[in-house]
Amino acid sequence: MTTTSAHRRASRRERGGAGKGAPGSAPPVVRCAVYCRKSVDKGNGGEFGSIEAQRDAVEKYIGAHRGEGWVALPTSYNDLGISGATTARPSFQRLLADIKAGAVDALVVYRLDRVSRNQADFIQLLQFFEQHDVKFVSITEHFDTTTPMGRFALGILIQVAQLEREVTAERVRDKVLASRLRGIWTGGRPVLGYDVVAKKLVINEAEAALVRELFDLYLRHRSLLAVANECRRRTISNKSFITRRGDRVQGGPMGKNALRSLLSNPIVVGRINADDVAVPGEHAAIIDEPTWAAVQAMLAEHGAPGRDRPRRTWTVPLKGMVRCGVCGNAMSHTTTGRGTRRWSSFVCVKVQKQGIAACPGSRVPARQMLGAVVERLRVIGRDPAMLARTTAACRKQLAADDAAHEIERRQLRADGERLSKERDGLRDALRRDGAQPKQLEPRLAEVDVALATIAARAAELQRLGTGSASLDETDLRAALAHFDPGWEALLPAEQARILTLLIKTVTFNAPKSELTIAFRGDGIRRLAHPEETP
Numbered sequence: 001m002t003t004t005s006a007h008r009r010a011s012r013r014e015r016g017g018a019g020k021g022a023p024g025s026a027p028p029v030v031r032c033a034v035y036c037r038k039s040v041d042k043g044n045g046g047e048f049g050s051i052e053a054q055r056d057a058v059e060k061y062i063g064a065h066r067g068e069g070w071v072a073l074p075t076s077y078n079d080l081g082i083s084g085a086t087t088a089r090p091s092f093q094r095l096l097a098d099i100k101a102g103a104v105d106a107l108v109v110y111r112l113d114r115v116s117r118n119q120a121d122f123i124q125l126l127q128f129f130e131q132h133d134v135k136f137v138s139i140t141e142h143f144d145t146t147t148p149m150g151r152f153a154l155g156i157l158i159q160v161a162q163l164e165r166e167v168t169a170e171r172v173r174d175k176v177l178a179s180r181l182r183g184i185w186t187g188g189r190p191v192l193g194y195d196v197v198a199k200k201l202v203i204n205e206a207e208a209a210l211v212r213e214l215f216d217l218y219l220r221h222r223s224l225l226a227v228a229n230e231c232r233r234r235t236i237s238n239k240s241f242i243t244r245r246g247d248r249v250q251g252g253p254m255g256k257n258a259l260r261s262l263l264s265n266p267i268v269v270g271r272i273n274a275d276d277v278a279v280p281g282e283h284a285a286i287i288d289e290p291t292w293a294a295v296q297a298m299l300a301e302h303g304a305p306g307r308d309r310p311r312r313t314w315t316v317p318l319k320g321m322v323r324c325g326v327c328g329n330a331m332s333h334t335t336t337g338r339g340t341r342r343w344s345s346f347v348c349v350k351v352q353k354q355g356i357a358a359c360p361g362s363r364v365p366a367r368q369m370l371g372a373v374v375e376r377l378r379v380i381g382r383d384p385a386m387l388a389r390t391t392a393a394c395r396k397q398l399a400a401d402d403a404a405h406e407i408e409r410r411q412l413r414a415d416g417e418r419l420s421k422e423r424d425g426l427r428d429a430l431r432r433d434g435a436q437p438k439q440l441e442p443r444l445a446e447v448d449v450a451l452a453t454i455a456a457r458a459a460e461l462q463r464l465g466t467g468s469a470s471l472d473e474t475d476l477r478a479a480l481a482h483f484d485p486g487w488e489a490l491l492p493a494e495q496a497r498i499l500t501l502l503i504k505t506v507t508f509n510a511p512k513s514e515l516t517i518a519f520r521g522d523g524i525r526r527l528a529h530p531e532e533t534p
Helices: 003-016 051-064 090-100 119-131 148-181 205-221 224-233 256-263 289-301 349-354 366-382 384-431 437-464 473-483 485-489 492-502 521-528
Strands: 030-038 070-072 077-080 106-109 135-138 194-197 200-203 271-274 277-280 322-324 331-338 341-348 363-365 503-509 514-519
Touching (some): 030 051, 030 090, 051 070, 051 077, 051 106, 077 090, 090 119, 119 135, 148 271, 205 224, 205 256, 205 289, 256 289, 322 331, 341 349, 341 366, 363 366, 366 384, 366 473, 366 492, 366 503, 384 437, 384 473, 384 514, 384 521, 473 485, 492 503, 492 521, 514 521
Parallel strands (some): 030 070, 030 077, 030 106, 106 135
Antiparallel strands (some): 194 200, 331 341, 341 363, 503 514
């Protein structure tokens, strides 16, 4: 049994009094989280009924086990319109966070595939539940995850659910492809120049004239940035439209990427993409064939991403940390190239959106930036005066963090004391004659959840400790030792990990050739004392 599980079971015994064997004692309280999911919002019908119907069935099941101490938590964990193929669902992630905080003893669902339709994800979830001593219950399939046979049966059924999902997805893809091969528009975000009428694309004459003008501007200027600047000057935006639900989606600015997408979209020339083949569509064309061919040739000449060009992905040290010292914007990582040669740079996002005149000179090769940062770190590690100044700055930053943490600790203690008194009052009320459990138990469960959340956050603050008092020059020197000659032998992923731990931001001012580094005090300690990292 893990330490976490032991603590949770001890806490459960404390909530339930003397235990099951003590005469007249109440059974331990089992805080049950009810999770409901529905893939498609079609009112109250459809797949397994509504969210409300699922929750009602699960709460009745929990009520039947009230004698065993089961109590449904009042918190709603509902995901509507999200597939079970992914665990990246807002309410489900909130549920996992509450489980991790020790606020849940059992997860009860209407059916297994409400949690996940992916076998690998579900196995990981079962391990997560076991690690946190949380029982998983499906009321329609009656699983007990504490036995090997129960876990085996769960694995078989989740395989069946995954197969069903994959077969259904394949049928949908085949149907969509068949429709596109016949030139039928199958939905998606409408394109500038067209309106959707009865599920068909119909030319919007005012927008169509604008699209033709944008094609002409690109052929005249031979530059996406020049046309994008003209769009910004004239406040030309992308397509605005009304969704099927009646919500208005406002089109964003017509930047370089949006302009390239429009200029390369075969819909405007009367075609539909079907499995990487453009077939004649049912809708009318806005752009004539000669203009379309000329624009595509120019885009290809200027390096527009092609479908057949393999995309390279690699780890970039300092990515997400660099800021422009001139305008204060972030400097994003970008690659450019010609033929087989590629160049990697950090570029001010203002330059990317508005051109070099908006923020002169805020571009630097990624290799040069990394080399300058590493050299600065090496100099700090070797220069006692710079090491002392940097340590003092880090301690000052950590002292500010410590002050904020202390304020939070005091607030947590006050909230904990208030909730503990309320919990004692609720328990006394439940023990008195004439108490109304249905009225008091939900609030008691809420208080237990709040106290568990407070305890988890207090433990995290305890782990952080007093940062300013524990950081000294020895720690910083040990952290910077990573940048001695062995640095070049590290893989980019390991370089990125070390830099992410050590550095908060790198501010680069190109006109003044100034480089400013802001450090992470907690990361310095973790690099200096890796054996203490949990």
